[in-house]
Amino acid sequence: MHMADALVSPAVGGAMWVASAGLIAGCAGQVKRSARENVVPLMGVLGAFVFTAQMINFSIPGTGSSGHLGGGLILAVLLGPPAAFLVIASVLTVQALFFADGGLLALGCNIFNLGVYPAFIAYPFLYRPLAGDRRHSARVWAAAVMAAVAGLQLGAFSVVLETRASGISDLPFGTFVWLMQPIHLAIGLVEGLATAAVVTFVARARPESLYQSPAGSAVPGGGKPVLAGLLVAAALMGGILSWFASTHPDGLEWSIARTSGRAPVAEAKPWPAVSAETSGTGLKGGVLTLLLAGAIGLVLRWRR
Amino acid sequence: MNAGHWLEVDRLEELARLEAPAQRVDARVKAVVTLVFVVCVMSYSRYQVSALMPFFLYPIAMLARGRIPAGYLFRKILMAAPFALAVAVFNPFFDRAPMAALGPVTISGGWLSFASVMLRFLLTVGAALILVACTGMHRLCAGLESLGMPRVFAVQLLFLHRYLFVVAEEGGRMTRSLEMRGARLRALPGRVYGSLLGHLLMRALARADRVYRAMVARGFDGEIRLLRPTSLRGSDWGFLLGWTAFFVAARIWNLADLLGGLLSGGVS
């Protein structure tokens, strides 16, 4: 459920960038201070593991379909929230840069949607209390499924909100929600099952590699007021900016102008080119510009 | 994703090592220019098509000056297209009001915004790929770090990139051996899957331990020292100011429309 650049307005994308960048900075500080000594290579290799795991599918019993690991939850179980968030962010960054998944402007949204919910909500508030320390039992399976479903539902809803606030897609809010949530219910189930399968395996084979929350505190996320504060601040900022963006999109103004019966061609033009599409000159000029750009490219290539 | 993707990652890095003008531009400058480019392109209203055209000059120039094969880049962009396509394709159904006329054919707002979304997708995703193809992960991370990205994150990106190949190859060997014994890789039974990924994860963890030891053996003290980028040259400043000025100009005036008007005026 990667958001794509083409669907995000600069205001929404920028707000989510600021939120995600703030979280990355906060988590980087936490990881640097953490006592886990081999965390640098561990994070890098686990990022590579998640990448690879996404290529391997398993069959969902009784359905005939298949799914794969998403990675956010398993990283939180292995690394704890701050390091897991950094790894997810790095995986998404590499996907944006090398695989054109999402794009740069949407990267902030993607890091927020796929990183914050599993690492800072689903893991500390659902998985930890539900799974407890009994790592072999059915509780692990139940906890993983619930945490994964919750994380993905929140993420999917964020995608809807961000797309909506950006005002680029015409998909009505209700329809979009009804499209996204059930799909991600299924994906969440799969993610939870895959996570539980791997966690129970590691718990048997190498229990010491599962993350122990500092000082064994029973309070989920306890002892991390800084991070919690940062999280709330980021969410608030994202929310406010998105709301602001959604009340002032160019597209919305345009459709109001249209329904109020004013002819767009005759409208005073805040953005000159809105009306240019309606005349022949815009198209002609567009094609011409493209040709010109191509010609310049040829010249540049030739006089290398 | 299949194994073919991995070679492609390699190919981008390979391009980044070419000795071409675009590759020689400072990484920080290219990162900033790319960001300005993406923000400018995305700040247009949803029905914009013609005004986006001048922005094609940047990717085309970078392809030419970086000796990057356009066909290869285009294929990579297409592979990422489905999500944007899936969401934007609804626009023509929900927005049927006629917006433009090309002779006898009227074009609805939905189709116009669909075209705009796809063009912007092409431009922004293309710009990100071009940034990597003419910079490379290594210089990009060092550059971003000196622009203020936390070092822990820069190092994480580098380590992830380094061990992508190693772990993916391990995963490839394991799945191949399963395949040789008749397993259907599209859908493994749950028990096999858990054990396979569990083993892959154990190997990854053991690898992390060994790498950590190798780092410690050479005096690692928790701090990775990246080579510092050199200071900006005159040509870097030229690149930065030139392109930024062009993007801003193209954003303020619809250059395509002006050109079209000029042409129509000249003909009539």
Added chain:
Amino acid sequence: MSHHVVEARGLGYVYPDGTPALADVSFRITHGEAVAVVGANGAGKSTLLLQLAGCLLPSSGEVRIGEVPVTAQTVARIRRSAGLVFQDPDDQLFMPTVAEDVAFGPLNAGLPPEEVERRVAGALERVGMSRIKDRPPYKLSAGEKRAAALATVLAMEPDVLVMDEPSSHLDPRGRRRLIEWLVSFAHTRIMATHDLELALEVCSRVIVMEGGAVVADGPIRDVLNDEKGMLAHGLERPHSLRHAHPH
């Protein structure tokens, strides 16, 4: 040059999960010696090497490098004087380019930039790899990786070279070149290996391990020539010794 001496006294080690790995290991290796550590899989060779390079601290007994016992306080100094070459070069080459990887140790040691550059150039020159310095490690052949991994350690200018399976994954030509380097180094050299022919060419002394303990220690030709002893420790007498004269 007493700082080239490597000594173990009653060395024992138990992994944190409770697995015993070494029990009462004692030996003394002097300046410039080349010593092979052989034994079946799981005999404790790799653990011993990690101890000698200061990557692990003893559970009991002690390890002395250059007459300094390895402790939490001295370990940073020890790591600079004992260089460890890992079995899988991918574990050792983690930086974006070969040159940066070779510079990793010297930079950690806080050396000035000119000195770092000199060391990097010198180490790459020594293994004939100057031409690949700007390549990323994953683009190298197995032989080049091995050479680069060796250079990362040589750049630390260690007194003692500790190597785990130096000839694994090498083709015959790569192996031959490795043997030439190993013979030419003046360092104290300690290598764990299954490649007994390589051990015969490079080393004068061998330590045989089994079940975490030293079961034989002596001149390499005498020890490896003992067919019954070798078989008893899960090894075999090298082919070249069967047909050649004993000395």
